[in-house]
Amino acid sequence: MRRAAFGGTLFLALFLVLAFLTLPIVAIFVHTSPGDLISSLGEQDARDALRLSLQTSLAALAIIVVVGTPAAYLLATREFRGRSVVVTLIELPLVLPPAVAGIALLASLGPEGLFGSALEGAGIQLVLQTAGVIVALTFVAAPFYLRQAQEAFAAVDRNLLDAARTLGASEAGAFIRVAVPCAGQGITSGLALAWGRALGEFGATLMFAGSFPGITQTVPLAIFARFSDDFTSALALSGVLVLASATLLLSVKILGRSAVLGGGAA
Amino acid sequence: MNGLEVRAHDQLREMEVDVELRVDGQECAAVVGPSGAGKSTLLRIIAGLRKPDPGRVVIGREVWLDSNRGINLRPEERACGFMFQEYALFPHLSAWRNVAFGVPGDRRARRRHALEQLERFGVERLADARPASLSGGERQRVALARSLARDPSVLLLDEPLSALDTRTRAHAGRELVATLRNAGAVAIVVTHDFSEAALLADQIFVMDDGRIVQHGTAAELSARPASAFVADFAGSVVLNGTARPAAGGLTEIELDGGGVVNSTDLSRGPVAALVFPWEISLEPAGAGHGSSALNRLPVEVVSVTEVGNRVRVGMSAPQPLVAELTAESTRSLGLRPGVRVNATWKATATRLVPR
DSSP states (O other), rough: OOOHHHHHHHHHHHHHHHHHHHHHHHHHHSSOOOHHHHHHHHHHHHHHHHHHHHHHHHHHHHHHHHHHHHHHHHHHOOOOOTTTHHHHHHHHHHHHOHHHHHHHHHHSSSTSTTTTTHHHHOOOHHHHSSSHHHHHHHHHHHHHHHHHHHHHHHHSSSHHHHHHTHHHTOOOHHHIIIIIIHHHHHHHHHHHHHHHHHHHOOHHOOOOHHTTTTTOOOOHHHHHHHTTTTTHHHHHHHHHHHHHHHHHHHHHHHHHHHHTTTTTTO | OOOOEEEEEESSSSSEEEEEEEEOOOOEEEOOOOTTTSSSHHHHHHSSSOOOOOOOETTEEEEEEEETTTTTHHHHOOOOEEOOOTTOOOOSSSSHHHHTTTOOSOOOHHHHHHHHHHHHHTTTTTOOOOGGGSHHHHHHHHHHHHHHHTTTTTTESSTTTTTTOOHHHHHHHHHHHHHHHSSOOOOEESSOOOHHHHHHHHHHEEEEEEEEEEEEEEHHHHHHSSSSSHHTTOOOOOOOOOOEEGGOOOOEEEESSSSSSEEESOOOEEEEEHHHHHHEEEEEETTTSSSOOOEEEEEEEEEEEEEETTEEEEOOOOOOSEEEEEEHHHHHHHHTOOEEEEEEEEEGGGGEOOO
């Protein structure tokens, strides 16, 4: 009797969680007909926003993977002084409010910032530019990837890497042929998290890069720009973003299980 | 001349490894010792996965490491096969790709070579299976095939049989002996089991607390252990006590905890008295001094275990003691835990080593 009651409580809890987390998303599609979704894509601004979101998030992701993967591997496999300090510093952006991230980026890379004149001297403009969006997305999304990748690399049996070395692989060879495939699951889930975070980024982008259609206005910024005067259109664009994010996350997950990473080429 | 020569000093966090050993060409040596003795560290130094300070590793005329001359080949530059303790097969690769991992050439040549290696160990039918789907014995064979695939001049095996269940172990052990004889490489097997070392190796190095404490053949180590530690490892009963000269050229040993035994070895002061379990016979308590055995200790039986056609009888006297008897004599003496008997053996079967 008691056991049945406990089991019921568990189910009730799960039901509440599921309802609370999915109903708002369902509501978007209740209010938006497929026609609205398609017609919202007919607007130039909306298409620009979507294209910009994809471009900037992919660019940020590429930077994060190329630089972040070796860095995560180093953190996971080498002991050195101050390692835990480094790990904490890298994870700091995870807990920063987006507004603080935006201010921090302005204070360091903005025209009046720490490196502002140096960047200007090199002819690099970030603020109010597409490049600035990429910088903001990289800043907020990188820790998600680094954290997951580091954990995944740390979980790889060190004997596997040593075995690769005794079989003729260099350190780099062991990294590419053994460590990366063995950590594949964790790496792809880190990729999915970072991508999701980049697609949804709002505050830091708005403060650092502004909201100019076609240049810095990603989908979340476009939704915000519309919702005060055209709620239906904001809703439709939200629907598009939900679908795009869900598709991306799903394909990353499928990729992670397939032969490309983690699954391994037999 | 194709021997392996290792000299290494390495300061680990919890101990200091200081080892010197040589193995002659194409011989198989075993390094035995308790866990934490530094055995695996020694293998890692030979393979180049750890850098000792100072150290020297030479195989034949090839110098792999010489810290005095600043030579230190990377692991991938040493012709060294390494079979890791839990085999360390790559989980994301099929058996043949594991074996072919270090084999150069195009896909077809690599696969052909890998299949040949797998066939040597009778597991070519598993070529396309992932390690996770293999049994312990199959994994061991794939790992062995992989460690030999590059034709190494040194083969290192870290506890090659310990991941197997007892049923597979005996068979795998006999197979391994044949493999090591024909490997064309100097082989070093690390194990914590003396009988395994005796089975696999021509020469045994006993390692304790980072040092080689004695080396020789299995028979030499059992017959003339340099210390109680080696004797214990080689399967002797070890009784601690204090020796003093006695009449008739004998040595009398007063055992810690009570009891006196005699030995024909000469010694004085703290010693370990060693006797093989099969030299000890048991007789009912209170029986007369019927035999010529000089040593007679009243003991209490603590355990009775059948091992093949023999029975190992554990006793306390009060120091622990083990005798090996036939099943027949175990029955006629009515041995079971709690029974009191006398353990007897000859003074000539009692060897003494200083402590």
